[in-house]
Amino acid sequence: xxxxxxxxxxxxxxxxxxxxxxxxxxxxxxxxxxxxxxxxxxxxxxxxxxxxxxxxxxxxxxxxxxxxxxxxxxxxxxxxxxxxxxxxxxxxxxxxxxxxxxxxxxxxxxxxxxxxxxxxxxxxxxxxxxxxxxxxxxxxxxxxxxxxxxxxxxxxxxxx
Amino acid sequence: xxxxxxxxxxxxxxxxxxxxxxxxxxxxxxxxxxxxxxxxxxxxxxxxxxxxxxxxxxxxxxxxxxxxxxxxxxxxxxxxxxxxxxxxxxxxxxxxxxxxxxxxxxxxxxxxxxxxxxxxxxxxxxxxxxxxxxxxxxxxxxxxxxxxxxxxxxxxxxxxxxxxxxxxxxxxxxxxxxxxxxxxxxxxxxxxxxxxxxxxxxxxxxxxxxxxxxxxxxxxxxxxxxxxxxxxxxxxxxxxxxxxxxxxxxxxxxxxxxxxxxxxxxxxxxxxxxxxxxxxxxxx
Numbered sequence: 001x002x003x004x005x006x007x008x009x010x011x012x013x014x015x016x017x018x019x020x021x022x023x024x025x026x027x028x029x030x031x032x033x034x035x036x037x038x039x040x041x042x043x044x045x046x047x048x049x050x051x052x053x054x055x056x057x058x059x060x061x062x063x064x065x066x067x068x069x070x071x072x073x074x075x076x077x078x079x080x081x082x083x084x085x086x087x088x089x090x091x092x093x094x095x096x097x098x099x100x101x102x103x104x105x106x107x108x109x110x111x112x113x114x115x116x117x118x119x120x121x122x123x124x125x126x127x128x129x130x131x132x133x134x135x136x137x138x139x140x141x142x143x144x145x146x147x148x149x150x151x152x153x154x155x156x157x158x159x160x
Numbered sequence: 161x162x163x164x165x166x167x168x169x170x171x172x173x174x175x176x177x178x179x180x181x182x183x184x185x186x187x188x189x190x191x192x193x194x195x196x197x198x199x200x201x202x203x204x205x206x207x208x209x210x211x212x213x214x215x216x217x218x219x220x221x222x223x224x225x226x227x228x229x230x231x232x233x234x235x236x237x238x239x240x241x242x243x244x245x246x247x248x249x250x251x252x253x254x255x256x257x258x259x260x261x262x263x264x265x266x267x268x269x270x271x272x273x274x275x276x277x278x279x280x281x282x283x284x285x286x287x288x289x290x291x292x293x294x295x296x297x298x299x300x301x302x303x304x305x306x307x308x309x310x311x312x313x314x315x316x317x318x319x320x321x322x323x324x325x326x327x328x329x330x331x332x333x334x335x336x337x338x339x340x341x342x343x344x345x346x347x348x349x350x351x352x353x354x355x356x357x358x359x360x361x362x363x364x365x366x367x368x369x370x371x372x373x374x375x376x377x378x379x380x381x382x383x384x385x386x387x388x389x390x391x392x393x394x395x396x397x398x399x400x401x402x403x404x405x406x407x408x409x410x411x412x413x414x415x416x417x418x419x420x421x422x423x424x425x426x427x428x429x430x431x432x433x434x435x436x437x438x439x440x441x442x443x444x
Contacts, residue, residue: 131255
């Protein structure tokens with residue numbers, strides 16, 4: 001079947017999509033957006049987290065047909081032109097990235113957290129990221145990055 | 161495989177009547193896992209996410225009628241006051257991403273003995289509203305809905321429309337044993353609901369029998385012996401825990417042994433009763 005939806009602000013179509021296929025597969029294998037990672041395929045790891053109509057979900061658990069006509073935003077759609085999003089910058093600066101496989105999901109999930117909760121407590125950070133598994137960092141640098149991004153965003157909001 | 165996309169409840173019922181082999185798809189947190197892992201190849205998927213009626217809840221006839229597509233995130237955000245037991249259980253489901261997609265209706269449809277919604281629905285005395293094009297609406301009490309491991313009273317041409325849950329009139333608690341706070345399939349779980357007007361306590365056991373079930377003898381014990389104007393007798397709480405453990409029929413599996421599940425369930429039952437009773441006494 002053909003599936004058409006908006007990805008990172010641009011309407012895109014994929015053809016010959018199998019009815020049982022996931023949104024994640026369509027993004028990675030048919031639309032050339034490999035940022036969202038395919039790891040567990042069962043919603044356990046959060047590596048494929050994308051926005052679906054503004055709500056973070058595991059793309060591996062969304063049937064491609066369920067995305068028809070909807071709006072998807074992936075990690076590729078967070079940067080503003082050449083400028084990285086503050087969350088992406090903070091992850092790079094804090095060394096929150098080792099092998100990098102979990103990073104896109106963590107970045108999207110953190111992006112959503114900071115949009116809803118500007119100054120999250122450590123408990124709120126841990127709860128928001130509870131569904132994103134990282135097997136390299138031990139999480140401390142990731143939580144540092146979330147705190148830094150929150151502080152940067154607060155500064156930016158203050159300047160504006 | 162066909163992909164059916166009804167946009168109204170009537171269209172959804174028609175689609176299910178014409179294609180009883182179609183698997184209903186809501187948040188995908190169970191069905192998509194089975195597809196991704198090649199466990200299941202249904203002839204058709206029936207996507208219910210475009211049926212707006214399913215995504216709403218309302219207070220009606222003294223019940224909170226929760227549409228089958230209402231997400232756990234919505235239950236937590238909007239229903240923790242009226243349905244505290246269900247909201248507590250919703251908070252323990254998966255992760256934020258899973259709670260954004262997963263729904264109580266999906267939990268009922270999957271009918272896994274480990275589903276987190278079931279114990280609080282049993283304890284509260286919820287009723288499941290199902291419907292088919294040919295036979296109309298059936299109201300099935302939660303205690304009669306679960307028939308076996310991943311088997312429910314839902315007929316092949318029926319869909320779950322909503323679950324009707326009486327708003328809490330007393331304290332409610334849900335507690336669950338797992339290896340961490342997030343992303344846990346319950347080793348065992350327990351829900352309690354105090355119904356002070358009826359001088360009755362409702363229970364629900366999860367993940368410790370082929371189906372979610374009530375601990376009826378334990379409920380009867382409290383109906384007989386609980387003094388609603390006094391502090392909780394520790395000996396009575398202990399016997400309540402024992403009867404709840406005895407009401408279970410757990411198995412040994414990768415998540416835990418039968419003996420551990422029975423023991424833990426007794427502890428959860430005693431603790432949740434104590435928490436609920438302390439809340440009730442404080443409010444009284």
